[in-house]
Amino acid sequence: MPFVPLSECLIFGTEKTTLMPDLSYLEDLIVQVRRDILRQVHKVNSGHPGGSLGCTEFFVALYQVIMDRKDSFEMDGKGEDLFFLSNGHISPVFYSVLARSGYFPIEELNTFRLIDSRLQGHPTTHEGLPGIRVASGSLGQGISVAIGAAQTKKLNNDDHLIYALCGDGELQEGQNWEAIMYAAANEIDNLIVTVDRNGQQIDGPTDKVLPMGNLKAKFEAFGWTVIELDNGNDLKAVIEGLNTAKSETGKGKPVCVLMTTIMGNGVDFMMHTHDWHGKAPNDEQLEIGLAQNPETLGDY
Amino acid sequence: MPFVPLSECLIFGTEKTTLMPDLSYLEDLIVQVRRDILRQVHKVNSGHPGGSLGCTEFFVALYQVIMDRKDSFEMDGKGEDLFFLSNGHISPVFYSVLARSGYFPIEELNTFRLIDSRLQGHPTTHEGLPGIRVASGSLGQGISVAIGAAQTKKLNNDDHLIYALCGDGELQEGQNWEAIMYAAANEIDNLIVTVDRNGQQIDGPTDKVLPMGNLKAKFEAFGWTVIELDNGNDLKAVIEGLNTAKSETGKGKPVCVLMTTIMGNGVDFMMHTHDWHGKAPNDEQLEIGLAQNPETLGDY
Amino acid sequence: MKKYTDSGKKDTRSGFGAGLTELGKTNPDVVALCADLTGSLKMDDFKANHPERFFQVGIAEANMMGIAAGMTIGGKIPFTGTFANFSTGRVYDQIRQSIAYSDKNVKICASHAGVTLGEDGATHQILEDIGLMKMLPGMTVINTCDYNQTKAATLAIAEHHGPVYLRFGRPKVANFTSEDQNFEIGKAVTLQQGNDVTIVATGHLVWEALQAAETLNDSGISAEVINIHTIKPLDDKAIIGSVKKTGCVVTAEEHNFLGGLGESVARVLAEQHPTPQEFVATQDTFGESGTPEQLMDKYGLNAEAIIKAVHKVIGRK
Amino acid sequence: MKKYTDSGKKDTRSGFGAGLTELGKTNPDVVALCADLTGSLKMDDFKANHPERFFQVGIAEANMMGIAAGMTIGGKIPFTGTFANFSTGRVYDQIRQSIAYSDKNVKICASHAGVTLGEDGATHQILEDIGLMKMLPGMTVINTCDYNQTKAATLAIAEHHGPVYLRFGRPKVANFTSEDQNFEIGKAVTLQQGNDVTIVATGHLVWEALQAAETLNDSGISAEVINIHTIKPLDDKAIIGSVKKTGCVVTAEEHNFLGGLGESVARVLAEQHPTPQEFVATQDTFGESGTPEQLMDKYGLNAEAIIKAVHKVIGRK
Ligand SMILES: Cc1ncc(C[n+]2csc(CCOP(=O)(O)OP(=O)(O)O)c2C)c(N)n1
Ligand SMILES: Cc1ncc(C[n+]2csc(CCOP(=O)(O)OP(=O)(O)O)c2C)c(N)n1
Ligand SMILES: [Mg+2]
Numbered sequence A, B: 001m002p003f004v005p006l007s008e009c010l011i012f013g014t015e016k017t018t019l020m021p022d023l024s025y026l027e028d029l030i031v032q033v034r035r036d037i038l039r040q041v042h043k044v045n046s047g048h049p050g051g052s053l054g055c056t057e058f059f060v061a062l063y064q065v066i067m068d069r070k071d072s073f074e075m076d077g078k079g080e081d082l083f084f085l086s087n088g089h090i091s092p093v094f095y096s097v098l099a100r101s102g103y104f105p106i107e108e109l110n111t112f113r114l115i116d117s118r119l120q121g122h123p124t125t126h127e128g129l130p131g132i133r134v135a136s137g138s139l140g141q142g143i144s145v146a147i148g149a150a151q152t153k154k155l156n157n158d159d160h161l162i163y164a165l166c167g168d169g170e171l172q173e174g175q176n177w178e179a180i181m182y183a184a185a186n187e188i189d190n191l192i193v194t195v196d197r198n199g200q201q202i203d204g205p206t207d208k209v210l211p212m213g214n215l216k217a218k219f220e221a222f223g224w225t226v227i228e229l230d231n232g233n234d235l236k237a238v239i240e241g242l243n244t245a246k247s248e249t250g251k252g253k254p255v256c257v258l259m260t261t262i263m264g265n266g267v268d269f270m271m272h273t274h275d276w277h278g279k280a281p282n283d284e285q286l287e288i289g290l291a292q293n294p295e296t297l298g299d300y
Numbered sequence C, D: 001m002k003k004y005t006d007s008g009k010k011d012t013r014s015g016f017g018a019g020l021t022e023l024g025k026t027n028p029d030v031v032a033l034c035a036d037l038t039g040s041l042k043m044d045d046f047k048a049n050h051p052e053r054f055f056q057v058g059i060a061e062a063n064m065m066g067i068a069a070g071m072t073i074g075g076k077i078p079f080t081g082t083f084a085n086f087s088t089g090r091v092y093d094q095i096r097q098s099i100a101y102s103d104k105n106v107k108i109c110a111s112h113a114g115v116t117l118g119e120d121g122a123t124h125q126i127l128e129d130i131g132l133m134k135m136l137p138g139m140t141v142i143n144t145c146d147y148n149q150t151k152a153a154t155l156a157i158a159e160h161h162g163p164v165y166l167r168f169g170r171p172k173v174a175n176f177t178s179e180d181q182n183f184e185i186g187k188a189v190t191l192q193q194g195n196d197v198t199i200v201a202t203g204h205l206v207w208e209a210l211q212a213a214e215t216l217n218d219s220g221i222s223a224e225v226i227n228i229h230t231i232k233p234l235d236d237k238a239i240i241g242s243v244k245k246t247g248c249v250v251t252a253e254e255h256n257f258l259g260g261l262g263e264s265v266a267r268v269l270a271e272q273h274p275t276p277q278e279f280v281a282t283q284d285t286f287g288e289s290g291t292p293e294q295l296m297d298k299y300g301l302n303a304e305a306i307i308k309a310v311h312k313v314i315g316r317k
């Protein structure tokens, strides 16, 4: 189902070498996803563009290159890799990439946050949207859910991987540390948790709101393998980082990718600030944002 | 109010040197407290002797030597050091030391866990027992409360200290890590949290139930000053350790004392096992336990 | 019929913010805590004016509740601020033990309650918080109806000793109660006198109840409207007194019909004066994304729904 | 009058343990999770027989609920086990979002509910869990009355798709329902037919209701006794049917009278058939330490209290 089938991909950072993924296509997709994000939130004047834009490369890499996914969606997800979004507020990027990876019609992005829509403000299973396996939005719960799915994979002798994404501010929630402690203690080594380290949360930079110190040291003290992905907005770097993470699975430890991103990436006035965490652009701002990201694969 | 007034104490590990505390009296008190613990839980055939016995030296040191306390109890606790028990199940040792430090009549230990008593199974403010400032029992909440009290001390320009105790298994609760992160971020340096590192919890040794790895590394990664107190059942070592902790306050970091103790300490058949976490001795076992701890200061 | 006029739509959370700003000036013991939602809770002014009394706890609501409990020791009056879901369900056990059972003087101030939170959807739209908080012994539970009342309630709860849950919302709604009102905890306010039916409404539904009463009046039905801003302790007397006169009751709340105000009223009546009752409330479903108005409409939480319920309950007398 | 005999006192939690042991043998999809209370929850057998399907999560209930939700993806049927307080209030938001709203097939099994937990005292004695769980859309809420019924319910919920809250207790109580019963979720069981009053009881209060009915019978009052093991979905029909005949009702539960079974019944009656009702329940207080019997007595949760309530409610007809 990926536009760039896995078999044709160069798996960076591992011994398996296959063909080079069509990076130029993926770069086009990234720009198109940015447009989708802006247009979704603009239309309903609500939603979360900042974190979504910062994680665009990650989602594209994950769904187009990294994950071994099936063509059709089944809740049980047997025999494929699964992804869980813990920081559910960045639904715009999730929806765009899901739609553009074939899970549901791209035009449905038009219904984002509207009443009676399957595209709820925060992702939910409740409306039956393909691609979503658990609701999120209330922060701090996704890693636990991902661990459960990973343990079921082990019980089922299914050697596919579980991926999860969470925010950096989100890691202030204690449930994460319960989960982080548990995963190490139980050697959940089919799990890759990426942290969107954009250094921002709602009330300001994470360092001002509640300085979290050295995240790498924290995860390591909790027994995880940590991979630092310093340029989370460089597609190649993201693919490499996630492949490195993959190569660290199966070694008795859960794997954490600390992915440094720029909040609002790709729209200059949204970048490097928490201001656009949960605010939609007005008409004029939308125009500027779209101009900076010209249509590539076709708007919905 | 301490039996051994602070002014007469040698403050180990600090520059202030005063008189030597009457260690032999305190050793007698420790034995008497052990008897109180055994007799309390035996009488009602319920309660938690294991953790209580392991923390006897700590409570005696804290209330008799370390804390700067007032003679009468006031909820507001202005102008004195305060203590919060997070692992509320070890109420028997708390009650015994409170009573024997003058907070309420020693005979009241007779009412432990009985209906209409002020000595509830887990400590509570609800019945107005002097010495208790917050309820505990549901684990994981005490460090947060202690932080709040510490911040109020700062607001009130009251330079007294806040002490708290929690269990090692208790640290599996995520709320603790929220609190630990917050305390470092906000430089709560008038707070000393001791962890009862007995390596046991209800279902077995902590290392089997949910291995917690290196606690020192965890606290340090979370930005705390960590003091390892390797013999938490040696009174002198405990006094020294807590004094060292005291000397580390006021330096911009919260202070953690990792206190290694022996669960069930002082009653041979209760030692080094989780079996007596929450089980009372029968008549015969009580006799053996009491014989190993002959009456010193007088039973209630 | 009394006439109530909207002096201009305002959000109830701004009433909270204004009250907190005032408390900052008048009561040095008041401290405020927030879990990374300072702007949404309208706490910016307090933060700016009293940085030393403002505590940012980050995204860690359980810790916030514990810290607030601890801060009362030494005489502070902590006001915690976050969304209603994260003020209640997320931290129920922490409130239970460290605040309610410990009788700590903490004011839990909760915005974005109910479906009118809007587009964020069900994960954020708690419809159970009244029920959650009312079950806690010693907790006072308040749900205010407009900006002015929310401001007055914010000032009042600072004077009341003991734990309080103050619930308010996100959208701009009619502001119709008086600016200089005295907020009496636990005292129902009868907004309209009537003989045919009693409407007991709370929060955003109070204005809707007034609108309903006007329409009903035009069709010859005289409705008594009670603004029951305090759900606990509940003003049983006011309710029973009115119901004895009218013989039927409609309760209206932005909450699940299970566990909320409606069930509290049903219980009081079952104990003292069994009476036909209809429930304007959500019908045991989660909410969803949409505008506040769309959601009020879809989930039957407006004047129209109240009118329908009134007709039904009068038919059952 | 039907005669019920106690086949020997047993704890309901052991009924759960026995059910789980059986499920371990018969249903390979069943997995069990526990938060450091394996013995208290009687999960040792399952753990010993199926170590690979038993998950010890330590003292981290929030994480346990999330893991359970995740485990359903791929077809497992997780049974979580801890005390009732830590199964509900401690993890309300986790259950709400990751289990109830996400419609995950998790069975939340909760022991030590209510004051009969005994000596540990109020921090452990939750009296609000029925209310907490009943407010969650999609949640099935069950409170069983004895060992046999708890075992039967444990087996039944494994067959039911969707989130379930199963509440049971610590003390040894009369075991009087049949060993080979078929547990029907949502179907009230009428234990005694009667004409003067309906007693709707759940959990440990069912046996007390039967005792009360016997005593009442001796004094010429014929009580209908309904074992309402499922509080949600509530068997409205059974309740209304009985109340139409008797004209009054007493509800009996080991729970706060706010938010629990009693208020659910009051609501159903207010909507369909207003009727005098009395509430045998705790009266909005926390519990305390004591023996189960002492506490049942002090907090008015026994046959005696039911009899008193019956006399009162009959007088109100
Ligand atoms: C439990 C909980 N508390 C608070 C919120 C409100 N909230 C939504 S997003 C957010 C900030 C999250 O920060 P981060 O994880 O860094 O995400 P980013 O802003 O970088 O996208 C907050 C506080 C929430 N959704 N859930
Ligand atoms: C939130 C919560 N979950 C579970 C329990 C039940 N419980 C009481 S003590 C205990 C074990 C605590 O272990 P630890 O902190 O190491 O104390 P120790 O056994 O060493 O005294 C547990 C699980 C509880 N009291 N609170
Ligand atoms: Mg961030």
Ligand SMILES: [Mg+2]
Binding pocket: B167, B168, B169, B170, B196, B197, B198, B199, B200, B201
């Ligand atoms: Mg321990």
